[in-house]
Amino acid sequence: MRIRAAVSAALASAGILLVGWQSGAHVADTGSAAATTSATTSNGTSSGSAAGGGASSGSSGSSSSSGSSGSAGATAQAAGTYAGSLVQTRFGAVQVQITVKAGAITDVTALQLTDEDRKSVQISTRAAPLLRAEVIKAQSAQVQTIGGATVTSAAYLSSLQAALDAANL
Amino acid sequence: MQQTSKTLAAESPARSAPALKSRTFQCMGTVISLALPTATVGAADGGQVLEGAAAAVERVFAGLDAMFSLYRPDSEASRMARGEITLRDASAAFRARFEDATGWRLLTEGFFTPERPDGVLDLSGIIKGYAIDQAATALESVGVEDWCLNAGGDVLVSGSPAPGTGSPWLAGIVDPQDRGALLSGFPLGDAGRFAALATSGSAERGDHIWKAGVGRTEFRRSEFRQVSVAARDIVTADVLATAVVAGGRRMLDWATDSWDVEVLAVLGNGELIATSGFRA
Numbered sequence: 001m002r003i004r005a006a007v008s009a010a011l012a013s014a015g016i017l018l019v020g021w022q023s024g025a026h027v028a029d030t031g032s033a034a035a036t037t038s039a040t041t042s043n044g045t046s047s048g049s050a051a052g053g054g055a056s057s058g059s060s061g062s063s064s065s066s067g068s069s070g071s072a073g074a075t076a077q078a079a080g081t082y083a084g085s086l087v088q089t090r091f092g093a094v095q096v097q098i099t100v101k102a103g104a105i106t107d108v109t110a111l112q113l114t115d116e117d118r119k120s121v122q123i124s125t126r127a128a129p130l131l132r133a134e135v136i137k138a139q140s141a142q143v144q145t146i147g148g149a150t151v152t153s154a155a156y157l158s159s160l161q162a163a164l165d166a167a168n169l
Numbered sequence: 170m171q172q173t174s175k176t177l178a179a180e181s182p183a184r185s186a187p188a189l190k191s192r193t194f195q196c197m198g199t200v201i202s203l204a205l206p207t208a209t210v211g212a213a214d215g216g217q218v219l220e221g222a223a224a225a226v227e228r229v230f231a232g233l234d235a236m237f238s239l240y241r242p243d244s245e246a247s248r249m250a251r252g253e254i255t256l257r258d259a260s261a262a263f264r265a266r267f268e269d270a271t272g273w274r275l276l277t278e279g280f281f282t283p284e285r286p287d288g289v290l291d292l293s294g295i296i297k298g299y300a301i302d303q304a305a306t307a308l309e310s311v312g313v314e315d316w317c318l319n320a321g322g323d324v325l326v327s328g329s330p331a332p333g334t335g336s337p338w339l340a341g342i343v344d345p346q347d348r349g350a351l352l353s354g355f356p357l358g359d360a361g362r363f364a365a366l367a368t369s370g371s372a373e374r375g376d377h378i379w380k381a382g383v384g385r386t387e388f389r390r391s392e393f394r395q396v397s398v399a400a401r402d403i404v405t406a407d408v409l410a411t412a413v414v415a416g417g418r419r420m421l422d423w424a425t426d427s428w429d430v431e432v433l434a435v436l437g438n439g440e441l442i443a444t445s446g447f448r449a
Binding site: 125126127128129130131132134135136137138139140142143144145146147148149150151152153156158159160161162164165168169 | 187188189190191193195198199200202204297317319321322323324326330338339340341342343345348349350351352353354355356366367368369370395397421422425426432433434440441442443444445447448449
């Protein structure tokens with residue numbers, strides 16, 4: 001995946017250079033997304049964007065775009081897919097990608113990223129699988145109360161809560 | 170409803186945990202326990218604070234049980250179940266709880282419902298949470314600020330177990346596969362973000378939650394064995410825990426998308442699904 005992404009990014013860069021050389025236009029502002037735009041014809045280039053969105057891109061705060069290498073018909077119109085800067089949130093680093101067609105944003109997607117520990121980063125408040133070893137630990141000697149599915153009066157007698165209550169009489 | 174605990178001198182060995190005093194009583198088919206920091210209870214007045222607080226909580230529970238219990242032939246709920254009265258004849262308090270319940274049915278896309286499959290109106294799914302909520306008001310009115318109320322495994326707290334320190338109450342969550350062990354812990358109150366923790370499941374009472382279908386409710390096994398929800402208020406926590414057990418993964422996502430809650434769900438095979446608040 002990384003190799004494919006790197007190759008894709010390299011091809012995209014080569015395509016951009018080629019376009020610039022053919023048209024003789026200067027790419028004056030490499031930090032600007034519009035300046036590095038090339039026309040895209042498909043959405044199959046997100047891996048290239050993901051590679052571009054690594055630490056270097058994030059730290060420089062620049063945006064990059066990717067295009068399929070064969071499409072050299074760059075125009076002034078802002079069309080294509082753009083990857084934004086890495087933004088640190090409470091869930092970890094987040095990077096979004098937008099798709100622009102005819103000057104309008106037609107799609108916004110979150111690129112799947114990994115943090116420095118190579119763990120997948122949760123980018124929403126949704127519940128996710130968690131190992132038992134990963135939840136907040138508690139020993140019954142440390143807690144002040146016990147939560148659980150409703151216990152009947154009979155079941156209470158042998159419950160952890162009953163033991164706690166007895167200790168606090 | 171009798172007092173099941175009595176006052177004894179504190180004999181428990183010295184623990185690092187804050188010292189608490191508890192009172193328990195039975196109501197709504199379960200046991201309710203109120204714990205206060207020993208510092209609050211105070212030795213001077215001989216535990217009068219605790220006795221008064223426990224009595225206030227018990228009055229709230231007993232009053233609501235008398236009105237809403239389907240196990241009491243003379244309750245308003247039972248008379249309605251027998252068709253002797255209709256909602257039109259019901260008391261304002263009864264209609265208000267019915268309104269709460271139907272509101273939650275809308276908010277949970279029908280996964281929380283106040284109706285049994287046989288069509289009988291059953292508000293018990295919301296009454297315990299409401300009783301805990303009302304008990305909080307009662308405790309406030311008797312001037313107690315630091316307390317922990319546990320009604321059959323659903324927990325609401327205020328303040329801290331060690332008043333003035335800002336340390337939260339730590340609730341343990343039972344492992345449904347081993348009722349003598351804790352699956353997780355969760356801090357509540359004071360420094361904690363949430364004061365309420367409710368847990369629903371099939372571990373104790375069998376599959377007691379009706380699973381809602383399209384246009385009808387039916388009795389079906391849930392994909393979740395136990396679901397715990399932490400929220401700011403106990404009614405939200407209680408209703409959502411019930412709804413997620415009934416509605417499965419879809420309702421779980423809806424709950425975390427729509428409410429500020431933390432959820433820990435135990436699947437049938439014992440595996441866990443949790444929001445980030447439960448991560449150590």
